[in-house]
Amino acid sequence: MFRSRPAVFYGFTIIGLALLFALGFMGYYEFVLKSRADAAAWAAQAGLAVAGGGLVLLAVQALLVFRAFISPLARDEERLEELDEAVRRLAVTDELTRVYNRAKLEECLLREMEHVRRYKAKAAALMLDVDGLGAVNREHGDRAGDRLLQGLAGLLRRRVRKNDMVFRWRGDTFVILAPYIDGEQAARFAAKVRREVADAEFDEGLRITVSVSSGEISGDDAPDAFLSRLKDGLSGGPVAGAGAAGISGNPGLSAA
Numbered sequence: 001m002f003r004s005r006p007a008v009f010y011g012f013t014i015i016g017l018a019l020l021f022a023l024g025f026m027g028y029y030e031f032v033l034k035s036r037a038d039a040a041a042w043a044a045q046a047g048l049a050v051a052g053g054g055l056v057l058l059a060v061q062a063l064l065v066f067r068a069f070i071s072p073l074a075r076d077e078e079r080l081e082e083l084d085e086a087v088r089r090l091a092v093t094d095e096l097t098r099v100y101n102r103a104k105l106e107e108c109l110l111r112e113m114e115h116v117r118r119y120k121a122k123a124a125a126l127m128l129d130v131d132g133l134g135a136v137n138r139e140h141g142d143r144a145g146d147r148l149l150q151g152l153a154g155l156l157r158r159r160v161r162k163n164d165m166v167f168r169w170r171g172d173t174f175v176i177l178a179p180y181i182d183g184e185q186a187a188r189f190a191a192k193v194r195r196e197v198a199d200a201e202f203d204e205g206l207r208i209t210v211s212v213s214s215g216e217i218s219g220d221d222a223p224d225a226f227l228s229r230l231k232d233g234l235s236g237g238p239v240a241g242a243g244a245a246g247i248s249g250n251p252g253l254s255a256a
Contacts, residue, residue: 094168096146097153105167108177109223115179117219123179124186124216126193127230128156130172131209144204151202152210159196169227173234183216190214211235 092104100108112123130152137145149172156166160176167175176193178186190212197210213233217226 094153097150097168099153099157099166099168099174101167102169105169105175105177106223108165108167109217109226112177112179113217113219113221113223113226116217116221120219121180122182122216123177124181124183124189124214125178125226125230126176126186126190126212126214127169127227127234128174128176128193128197128210128212129234131211133172133208136206136208140204140206144206147203148206148208151200152197152208155197155200156193159193173231175227175230183214186214186216 092100092107094101109125115121116123130149133145133148136148149168153166153168153174156174156176160166161178163179165177167177169175176189178189181189194210194212197208201207211234213230215226215230215233
């Protein structure tokens with residue numbers, strides 16, 4: 001009903017315009033064609049009245065058209081842009097933890113590796129694996145495990161630098177991409193992150209540890225090979241690369 005009102009009002013303006021022009025023609029016929037003495041003055045006044053009324057009605061029509069059609073189209077376009085932006089965010093965001101997902105990780109790794117090759121820049125990455133997540137799920141339920149991952153992701157986002165990016169690689173494994181640092185700096189960063197996670201208290205009073213590995217990106221690296229080296233570092237294997245390090249966690253969890 002409300003949507004039909006502009007159309008009704010628009011119809012009234014059309015009728016008003018038709019009446020104005022009809023009255024103008026009748027006056028012209030009566031006073032000008034019949035050659036009355038005051039025809040010139042009346043015709044001028046009638047012309048002004050018709051022109052003024054017509055302009056007013058045309059302005060009303062323009063307003064109705066804007067409110068009924070143009071303004072909603074503009075709002076729809078804004079909503080489409082917002083939806084498009086939301087879809088783009090969802091395509092690169094992990095649904096559970098709201099950090100970047102694996103697809104975004106591979107994209108960003110390729111970009112950083114190209115940056116390292118082309119400009120001889122420094123870049124490194126950390127890989128973190130939650131110790132004993134299976135025990136959390138068994139003792140406290142899968143939802144508690146999900147909340148733990150969400151809490152850990154939030155902690156990592158708060159602790160990294162502005163240029164760093166946090167990703168959920170798979171399951172309980174996260175990656176932090178850290179541009180502009182070398183392998184030794186990444187190793188110190190990894191030790192700091194591990195301490196901060198161990199000191200943190202998560203939902204339901206849970207405390208956890210994480211295993212962390214770090215490595216510097218080299219000019220001849222490929223994303224899969226680099227991530228495999230970081231994964232090997234989590235289990236105590238060698239992590240190739242300048243300043244690379246593997247920091248094993250103390251597996252387990254505790255509840256305060």
